[in-house]
Amino acid sequence: MKFITLGPAGSNHEFVTLRYLDFHGLLDRATVTLAADFAQCADAVLNGSADFLIQCAVHPACTATMGRFFEGLFAIDTFISPSQDLAILQRNDAVQPRSLAVMRPTLDYIDARQWERIKLVGTVAEVTSGLLAGKYAAGLGYAAAAQSHPDILHVTQFIGTVDDAWIVYGRARVSGGKLLAWRDSPAGRLYGRAA
Template sequence: MLDFVTLGPQGSNHQLVTERYLRFHGLQGQGSIDLVEDFEEAAERVLDRRCDFLVQCAVHPATMATVARYREGLYVVDTFISPSRDLAVIRDRRVAQPRGLALMAPTEGYVRPGRWGEVTHMPTVMAVADGLRDGRVSRGLTYAFLADEEPWRFVVDEFIGSVDDAWIVYGRERVSDGSIVAWPRSPAATMYRRLQAAEDRR
């Protein structure tokens, strides 16, 4: 059985996308997913062979440090595109005048932060949801399902929806021989040929 590791906690976007990735490759039931608190631990699990592969969103703040661990034998072996869970600015109904907005730094560009006042950065989108649940946060950019699960407590101030993110898979065996590794029949390659053909007809 192949063991994959990614960022938790249970219900995280990383878990959702990793499950989709395993289904895409027909590995459901043949691959396990370990959830960890940070990518430093995830990388260690692959390097010491407790896990086989690591899945990470390319825009996560820890990605640069993870990629740098190729010097220790952790290599990029695959990349793909996947939609995220729907995102929204969620407000706690119990707070009469919520102040500011909590969010994960890479998601700041999805909204106009100045509209909400002071911005507080949190380590993950799920951490924002947890902050709303335990009352540390009165308004945050997090998963829209939070308002669906507890509509008596949370309301959507702004719906953002799903974002197509780039994802990276790491393993211990290098797949590049020093040349580019790409898919010549990818949807992007098809689009390039279509646009070039249209340009040639002009």
Template sequence: MLIFGTLGPAGSNHDWVVKRYLEFHHLDHTRIELFTDFDDAFEAMFSGRIHHVIQVAVHPSVTTTVAKYRGRAHLIDTFISPSQPMAVLTRSEVDPPSTLGLQMATRDYIDTSRWPTLVSEVSTVTVAQGLLAGTYDSGLTLLAMAEQHPGRFRVDEIIGTVDDAWLVYGLEPTCQGQVQAWPDSPAAALFRRANLQHDLDKGA
């Protein structure tokens, strides 16, 4: 059984997107193991406890990851996936809010200057947990939280889904010194259409 490691907790965007990636490849005999940080996930891969690690490319640890594990953890695949719908939620009894919980990779999705204090969290799910616990007034988290807890939060801003690039690591390299890309990808089709249009315009 193949075991894929990614960032938890359960229900996080990492957890949700990895499940979709495995479904896309029809990988039925697999399991996902969730970690609190990527260092633990990579150490688990090096020890043979898991086989692959999947990480969103905008995660703050990506630069460190690529440098720190160069030659040991190899990039073997990339893909694009939308996130779960996100929003800024504020506890209903608070007005105006002064503290905002968020995963720092999402910071530039909104204008955070409205909140004097920003609280960094591991994931959008831990942001939701912090909101429920009253740790802060507002949170950039999953929109579904408002639906799951009617009356507890007001929706201050809907962000929706965000298309992100995702990185898949393994122990065995797949890139053999040349560009490794999908020649029949949707992007490749766009490039071919642009080339064809250029030729037609030139001929006209």
């Protein structure tokens, strides 16, 4: 089986895709390809060079990806998973940075008013690699980067992670036009206790 998701290597999409494959016992039977954007991912599934696509439901490209169902790309599964811990990271050689590099969907995790300028970047992985390379003085990136590179970065604000909804796409429509839900899901059990 061939899965595709958003890169670059080390991205939250790769991290969660590998968790999903591990959950299903597919790590040794599946490959994961990383793409530059979700249009490329969708095209790969539609042309058969990939079988499945995994996308975070809050990614800005999600509505465009979901719209591809007219071409034969269907949501076949959903799940909830935390991603990698996030933090506002600062380069050790930066003194009072005034701008913050951030991926748009993560901007709501912080109070952006403390920054004079916000630099929107395509992915959290790009923010993190840009910090390490000296492209940015401060950014909302992967907290683990400060642990891996304490000589370059430090955490100024730990944010953590949220439990995001994720969508798996494939070429076969599995819903049959009906609602697909798991009655004995954790939410279903909560509903049962509330009744």
